Amino acid sequence: MLKITYFGHTSFRLDSKDMSVLLNPGIWDGKPVVPDDCDVRVIVATNHFDDAIGNATAIASKSKAWILGNEQTIEKAKSQGGKPWLLHILRPEEVYQIPGLKLVPYSLQRADPKSGEKSQNLGLYLEMSGMKVAYLGDTVVRGAFGKIEADVMIVPVGDGEVFAVKDAVSLCIDAKPRIGIPIRWTAPEQSAKFRKYLEQFASGTVAILMEPKQVLEIQWAAGNEFRYKVS
């Protein structure tokens, strides 16, 4: 079973029996979304901006967790005092694998929150506990994710800095995940439209709008029946 805990914005924690991964523990409006004492083994930031890397260094220093990210992200972690032996650079489409986790980063792009210019950003494909999770973070492009087979696809929904709703829906229609989770939306109608359009046009995909602190549990019942529960 894989437990997916939502902290808000773009921050998630993935827990399996023997692995825990924290995704984008960002700082938004000066406040960290994830507490510093979050005990995890791996932290992945998809880019170097504060809304992605956030307080990853502080969390990692307490929990002795790895911080994974692209070069800019790791440089930033270093500048924040991250322990070099806990930092790992992810290169696009280079598989990172440790017991309980297989992670493939893909090169995507996001918009710089200040300048609006395109900036490097990673999309993540994670395999944990037999479940495949695609996480697109803050991207404005879909890259390879349109053809990735995923059980859960976590996609940004919004306008400007990230995917427009239509692009998030279009991606889910093409990739056909079992579950689509919208993140980073700035207006409730964006997530509502995402769910509405998935229900109507993405056959086989369920949209789940997660609230902070909600946990999504997914598992293969009897080995071949996909089940999910939101608590």
Place this chain on the structure above:
Amino acid sequence: MSERKNVIIDLEESEKNRFGELSEIESAEATGVMTVKNVSAQARIWNVRVNLGDSRSGTTIKDSTLSAGEVEAGGEWSTKYGITIDGPILTLTETYDTCSSITAESPHWAYVHGKENPVRITLHLKNETDGQIDNIIVNKTIPPELTKVKVDSAKSGMAKFDEGTRQVVWKDFVIYPKEESTLTLSGLAHVDDVSEKNAGEVVISYKSQGQQRSCLDPDMTALTEFLSGIETAETEPNHWECTLECSNETDLIVRLDKAVVFLTPEGGGEKKKMVEVAPRVEMKPGETWRSSFEVDSKAPPKCTPDVVYTPVRVVKRRVLGTATKVPQILPVCQITYAKSFDPSEVSSLDKTPVEVTIDIKNSGSARLDQIEVEDSLPDDVMPPKKEHVTVSVAGKEYTGTYGVTITPDDQNPETPHKVRIKISGMRDSMGELKPGDSLKVSYAIMAWRNRPEKEYPSPIHCWAYTHPAGFAAEAVSTPFAHKLGVVYRKRRIAAKKAISKGSKAGEYVITLVVENKGEVTVENVKLVDWIPSGFTYVSTDPREDEPKRNPAKDGTDMVWTWARMNPSDKKSLRIVVKGEGEYQRREPEVASD
């Protein structure tokens, strides 16, 4: 003097009725005039009293006896009174059906704007009494929007339409007790605006002899020129025959009701009644009546007669009636619609959810019970599922039932679809759609890789009905209306190539860069680069992008395919080949959908 003349008590009662729009009785009033007519050519009558007894209830007459005083020969005395009635003696039901060609449980009551409305007017009269009604004249005003007016049938009498006055006059018939009669007219109505129309008034007049609306049962007493006297004749000594003789000196019939003769005894004392009879005989003009008795008396007997008589009266009754039916107000059924896409245009070759909103406004003056919409969706559009089509009225979700059919019943974006929504029975759910109100149909479609050179019209057809349903008010677009805009986004995909010497002898490094420099996502990107004969493929960086290698005429083709490249997406490939000789350059070929 042979003509029988009776004083006439004439009861002429008039009723005035008003029927409402739907032929319901709005008011019924009656008044009467009671007239005592002295038909005599020569004799006056006086001390005339009309006795009504208890029959005046339901009228405004307060006294049971009315004093008419003196009425000269040929003269009249009359009095007016009011009568309380529940309804008329002749009832009218008008049915104005604006769509006679469609059978329904009740008549259609609204015109449809812009159409030929086949109108049928039925006027139905019923005699509610046990007496005959005649002198019936019915005037029906025909509204100006009605053309080709004709009388279809008249159960009795004659009916004719006068084009000049725009009146149908139906007359020359009687209706027997409890019987009915019907007139049916037809025509075609065409209305060019939506203001409420006047269906035309109906005015009726009629007469019923021998009937009355009040319960008055008048009788009369009066005096007139009637001679009476005692003749005393001695038939034997001191034996007298006394004869009371009455003579009708008028040209009227006079009834002698009572005759009494008192004899005053010779020696005085109380008078003795010698004759007391109630002959109740009607005496013709000049006729004489006598009654005698004998009495012994030394002196001529002193007799005093007392005679009660009255001119004979007859009562004549009639009811004169008029009725007006208020014109039925006919609203006009019309709808307009507005259809919009949000966004109004989509990027070419992309997938974009589009909100479709169809706003149907009741722009007429009739309340609507049923609305149907058929929206035609072009190909390259994924239609909605039935359950995602929503209907709202005044911003609130419509809670009544409505049906949605999608033809064909699938979500295949490669074929056109028709989405049909039928909202019926509104009056039994949330109430009919009032004039000025709007009903909104909403759903989402998915624009599916629309091509910039193609047009995507999405015409619409709307129908609206009143209850019961007749002809529909329609709002139709042209077949090429409501095009989903497709914004052309330039496709620009570039492939660059560089050849450089490798680190080992005979090795070459081929660098290929494929970049989507266009404004639109491209799919099924295919890159083909050629390896000359004499050289073989060694490796690719990144390894995941290892090409397929197909034998070619003079070497080998390396083939890469990528499902999708977004704008600004870039693929950089570093291929190592090995062989002998000079590495000949050919430009890579890139293609996409």
